[in-house]
Amino acid sequence: MVLLRQLLGDVLRRLRIRQGRTLREVSASARVSLGYLSEVERGQKEASSELLLAICTALGTPLSQVFREVSDNFALAELQNEPVLEMPREPALRELAETTPRTPQDLTDMVPV
């Protein structure tokens, strides 16, 4: 069973990482707490419409684009017709975003080839 908050969290996290930005930067720009943004990205918290707008504004990304990606990901899950909750959800990228790498080698190890 695929839930909106999980696909939405994935899209937001992917956008942020694509921009090379940290949770700290984006949460400060959106004026939401770092913990809140982190929970939203992990699909653990429902983002209110107002805070979602603030986060997308901080990411410089129109809501139409965010929800087009959400729609595409729902379509993919529907096509597969199987639970996607158990799928690995970019653990390497997740690690990269949440931990402070200690050495350049750590970073390299975390990035999927």
Add this chain to the structure above:
Amino acid sequence: MVLLRQLLGDVLRRLRIRQGRTLREVSASARVSLGYLSEVERGQKEASSELLLAICTALGTPLSQVFREVSDNFALAELQNEPVLEMPREPALRELAETTPRTPQDLTDMVPV
């Protein structure tokens, strides 16, 4: 400023009305309260991901389609680049859905030409 819960509510309401179904039918099928569904449709309440899934299942509509429409509506609002909150949001259809018409003439009066 356009908010997700408002565009989402519009899409859900439009889907239900297109199917000729009442709030009562869909809320019973989705196992949510009629008041909750009505508030979600009016953009007054954020639907949780679980209840949104239940509502879309009751409407027999994949979430990918719902969010494609949400995305399209966001894109339209972004193109117009002006507040859409003040735009009339299908008041005739809203009336039609929420009130019990008294005479056929009432119905005719409510439907836009």
